[in-house]
Amino acid sequence: MRLLEGIESGEIKTGSGKNQMSTLKRASDTRWSSFFSTVVSLIKLFSVVIDVLEFVRENGNREQRGEALLLLKGLQCFDTAFSLHLMKHILGITHELSQALQKKDQDIVNAMQAVQIAKQRLQKFRDSGWDNLLEEIALFCSKMNINVSDMNDIYVSVGRPRRNVERNTNLHRYKLQELNSRFNEVNTELLLCVACLSPIDAFSSFDKRKLLRLAEFYPVEFSSIEIDLLDNQLESYIIDMTSHQGFLNLSGLTDLATQMVKYKKHRLYSLVYRLITLALISPIATATVEHTISAMKNVNN
Structure with a gap:
């Protein structure tokens, strides 16, 4: 009805x-x-x-x-x-x-503009979207006969006695804890670091500092000594890449990895190549891993 x-x-x-x-x-x-x-x-x-x-x-x-x-x-x-x-x-x-x-x-680098836009919109929503969100929820609850929590009341978790909980208001719970916990800065930083590997526009996004930071995300793959070696290797790598005809007009990380193998650069810059392969197999960098996991789930079932 x-x-x-x-x-x-x-x-x-x-x-x-x-x-x-x-x-x-x-x-x-x-x-x-x-x-x-x-x-x-x-x-x-x-x-x-x-x-x-x-x-x-x-x-x-x-x-x-x-x-x-x-x-x-x-x-x-x-x-x-x-x-x-x-x-x-x-x-x-x-x-x-x-x-x-x-x-x-989809190369992750080509999606970085969308990442930046999404990040800006999420920050704007966090900073100034609370009142509109609460008004929308209150209207929905009114239509569905759901009691709206008083934001100034003390929040009590279901099943927990009021005397045993921290004295936080509903406003603190929903606005400061629930809203802010949805945003993870680590994944955003990882994406921005991966973008610095981009070969597009003659490696214009190259940033050695961020690439060293990217290596730090993989402590199992890069020891502290190898990160120091990577620091030096990146200096030679970027000079070689920007002066080699075989690395002009590349469209993404996959092309970069392919050309490095073709010209044996993956051996000369083994630590940089390791970073590239890690970026290519990262779940945030490509959907291929997700499709593989999905297929494996079907096999297991």
């Missing part, structure tokens, strides 16, 4: 073909961009999901009624509403970046 009412009022858009919103979308284990569609879909059809669970609670068998009751309890709370809308914004901001990084032929 709620689904029909939503369609008639225009609140739920059915669309056509791939644009249909009449069913919940399943998230893929290795496709992060799919989670955005899943979250948006769940928010749009939230009332319908609640209706279905209430029907199962009243008409299902004993096991189904128990599961439905637990799901209803978990869904119809402020924590769930907050998490859904927070992740909708975050996944929406990073949606284009996720799609770019999922392409098998």
